[in-house]
Amino acid sequence: MHTLLAHAADGSWPGPWILLVPLFWLSAVLLVVLVVRRVLWRRGGCGYGWGYGRGADSPLAALGRRYADGEIDADEYRARRAVLTERHDLRGGAK
Template identity: 40%
Template sequence: MLSALVPATATTVVTHPYWHGGGGPGFGWWVVFPILWFLLFASIVFLVARGARRRWQSGAAYGPPWARGNQTAIGVLGERYARGEIDEAEYRARLEVLTRQP
């Protein structure tokens, strides 16, 4: 009866592996599993974000404005001016024609 109440001694820990109740492993495995869960969660977030970005860049009608394309007449005129295809005077003249009220 007394032996059941006595804690494990060094001899018990050495002679019985940890899976038989004789102490734990030397490395803290409790640290590894939260890291693995974090990596799994981060991978899922990364893959979902990458898929959404690819959908936006495919030319679909939804997504952020910079990925939708600027296909209005004023937008095309602005892009041509930004690329240097037309000068400021021509840009302003064409913009006036486009924005004129009938």
């Protein structure tokens, strides 16, 4: 009686390492999914609510659009843009 890990007498069974083939394909599919996900993340998604892609405007773009439409004046635009673009250090203070 042959078990899954035993070799046939004529050597036709490829051996126990054949069990690694599903692991290879699983890791290959996982790698492709992770690469595609990372590319979509860096590009801002594909419009399905991931980040600020085509489906949603960035805060700066929305502010610029409000200024272009005349909803806010130049002083308010500059003040809000300064708040959005200021850099923070790790302690939370402005740099």
